[in-house]
Amino acid sequence: MKLRVLMFLLCGFALFWPVASLAADVQATLDRQHVTLGETVTLNLRANGGGMVSVPDLHALSQDFAVLGSSSNTSISIINGQRTSQVTVGVALRPLHAGTLRIPSLSFAGGATTPIDLEVVQATADAGTGAAATGQKDVFVEATIDPASAYVGQQMVYTVRLFFATDLTSGALEDPQVTGVDLPRLGGEINYQAERGGRRYNVIERRYAAIPQREGHIQIPSVAFQGESVNMANPDAFFGNGTPVTAASPAVDIDVRAAPAQASQGAWLPARALSLSLDGGPAHGDLHVGEPLNVVMSVQATGLPYEALPSLSMPSLDGATVYPDKPVNGTRVEGQWLVGQRQQGFAVVPNRAGTLTIPETTLTWWNVVENHAETARVPARTFNVLPGAGTPPSAPPPVAAANAVPAVAAASQTPAATGESGIWRTVAVVSLGLWVLSLLAWFLWRRRHPASARIAGAHTEGVAGSASRLRTAFLAEARDNDAGRMAIALLAWARAERPSLQNLGELAQALSAGLQPEAIDALQRKRYAGAEEANLGQRFAAAFKDGFAWQPATETKDASPLPPLYPFKLRR
Numbered sequence: 001m002k003l004r005v006l007m008f009l010l011c012g013f014a015l016f017w018p019v020a021s022l023a024a025d026v027q028a029t030l031d032r033q034h035v036t037l038g039e040t041v042t043l044n045l046r047a048n049g050g051g052m053v054s055v056p057d058l059h060a061l062s063q064d065f066a067v068l069g070s071s072s073n074t075s076i077s078i079i080n081g082q083r084t085s086q087v088t089v090g091v092a093l094r095p096l097h098a099g100t101l102r103i104p105s106l107s108f109a110g111g112a113t114t115p116i117d118l119e120v121v122q123a124t125a126d127a128g129t130g131a132a133a134t135g136q137k138d139v140f141v142e143a144t145i146d147p148a149s150a151y152v153g154q155q156m157v158y159t160v161r162l163f164f165a166t167d168l169t170s171g172a173l174e175d176p177q178v179t180g181v182d183l184p185r186l187g188g189e190i191n192y193q194a195e196r197g198g199r200r201y202n203v204i205e206r207r208y209a210a211i212p213q214r215e216g217h218i219q220i221p222s223v224a225f226q227g228e229s230v231n232m233a234n235p236d237a238f239f240g241n242g243t244p245v246t247a248a249s250p251a252v253d254i255d256v257r258a259a260p261a262q263a264s265q266g267a268w269l270p271a272r273a274l275s276l277s278l279d280g281g282p283a284h285g286d287l288h289v290g291e292p293l294n295v296v297m298s299v300q301a302t303g304l305p306y307e308a309l310p311s312l313s314m315p316s317l318d319g320a321t322v323y324p325d326k327p328v329n330g331t332r333v334e335g336q337w338l339v340g341q342r343q344q345g346f347a348v349v350p351n352r353a354g355t356l357t358i359p360e361t362t363l364t365w366w367n368v369v370e371n372h373a374e375t376a377r378v379p380a381r382t383f384n385v386l387p388g389a390g391t392p393p394s395a396p397p398p399v400a401a402a403n404a405v406p407a408v409a410a411a412s413q414t415p416a417a418t419g420e421s422g423i424w425r426t427v428a429v430v431s432l433g434l435w436v437l438s439l440l441a442w443f444l445w446r447r448r449h450p451a452s453a454r455i456a457g458a459h460t461e462g463v464a465g466s467a468s469r470l471r472t473a474f475l476a477e478a479r480d481n482d483a484g485r486m487a488i489a490l491l492a493w494a495r496a497e498r499p500s501l502q503n504l505g506e507l508a509q510a511l512s513a514g515l516q517p518e519a520i521d522a523l524q525r526k527r528y529a530g531a532e533e534a535n536l537g538q539r540f541a542a543a544f545k546d547g548f549a550w551q552p553a554t555e556t557k558d559a560s561p562l563p564p565l566y567p568f569k570l571r572r
Helices: 002-023 398-413 421-448 451-463 467-480 482-499 505-510 515-529 536-544
Strands: 026-030 035-036 040-050 063-081 082-095 101-102 116-121 139-145 149-151 156-164 167-173 188-196 199-212 216-220 224-230 244-248 254-258 271-282 285-289 293-302 322-326 330-335 337-350 354-358 360-366 372-376 383-384
Touching: 026 116, 040 188, 139 224, 139 254, 156 167, 199 254, 271 360, 271 372, 293 360, 322 515, 337 354, 337 515, 360 383, 467 536, 482 505, 482 515, 482 536, 505 515, 515 536
Parallel strands: 035 116, 139 244, 149 254, 285 383
Antiparallel strands: 026 040, 040 082, 063 082, 101 116, 139 156, 156 199, 167 224, 188 199, 216 254, 224 244, 271 293, 293 337, 322 337, 330 337, 354 383, 360 372
């Protein structure tokens, strides 16, 4: 009975699980935020997780909109073996009056959408030009720029609209091209209906991110359309050639201003929004010498592609070495704006105990919405660095096991003095069996890990002063070209000469400038940053074949032998 109830509950959970996953992420968006009265707009309702969904109740929209129809589609994507799906329901709406119209929260796929505002303006007498304004043209093209004036490097939105009130059998609308302005496409084409001069048109809209590269007056030339139309009322239309149609948009003028005098003397970043962050690190704030601290620095700007953002870098830190990871950069489109992002990971390896401080990082940018300079800031972070764990663990020497043989043998040969001799005999036999099993396990481990056993044995002798055996073990590991075992063998050899060394960072500081500290830095890059270091074992063997080049006590060492990775440094 209990099993049957449990299966019923599990089946019920499986049935309601898709609904719960959909309810977790539903979204409502409009294909345009500003329209003219008489134009149509598409409301897109999206739900992640797939499954069957239906058009929600739209009666709440009847006061401000006419619902013209709806459609739905499902998209499925597989990324790194993970399958995701999304259902989209599109609803065509036509505003009934001008003003700020609100689309309220709608119940969809088990969730609720966020309200959206739509700006609807009254059509003016100068909408369109000439015959297009009175609805006398079958095909015409409009072009607008928003805003009409901008700074160098600031993104504007250039929009081209093709209006046609006839049936087109073919056609091509060219892309704008102008020297001194980058014009990448913003998403795909948008299709809707609009009214001009009392006549209803089908509209194809394209948006471009217009980014001027120089100051002064710039004119974007007209964009042309060429195609063929056919009169579907003519029964012979299918057998004859179409009628050629052409149209061109008016030229658009823009005024480009230079960066203001109040702007930062560093990178010029005209954006609508910008954020700078540094994530990662232990919650308690404590680190250990030699253990890497992994952090990620990110900068994101709305209205700029990632190429316009500065490369991210971290300053040299007192008491630690910084190893950068591969950057992750990209630009995405959100509505009508570009959103650029740079992300850079760093492995910070402390090389001494004490206090480690990552200083404050700032980035000055220009807010084009409010027209003033702002500063994005990452506050300083301080960590307490504790001493390292000490020498790496080594395998127990076989001598200790051998010394246990006489004791075990003596115990097994001790004559019974009381009536409990049978118990002690059993204990002795079990102890002997455990010792044999331990010895066998050690022997098998030694055969599978000859290199590790070689390091462990050499290190045990190194504690007693056998530096030559440790040197031989290190050179053998260098031939195997394994970064982890080379690090253990090199540190064991160095401690035979200087027992106070805790990690490779301290060893590099104790050596004279030259091939040896450079080889250690290359080893650290391979271990913590995943860098490709060719012939690392041969490089180590050549650098340390004559022993350690200890630096005199009066010699000082640079903070870092690595050259700066990025030419641009964020100001602190």
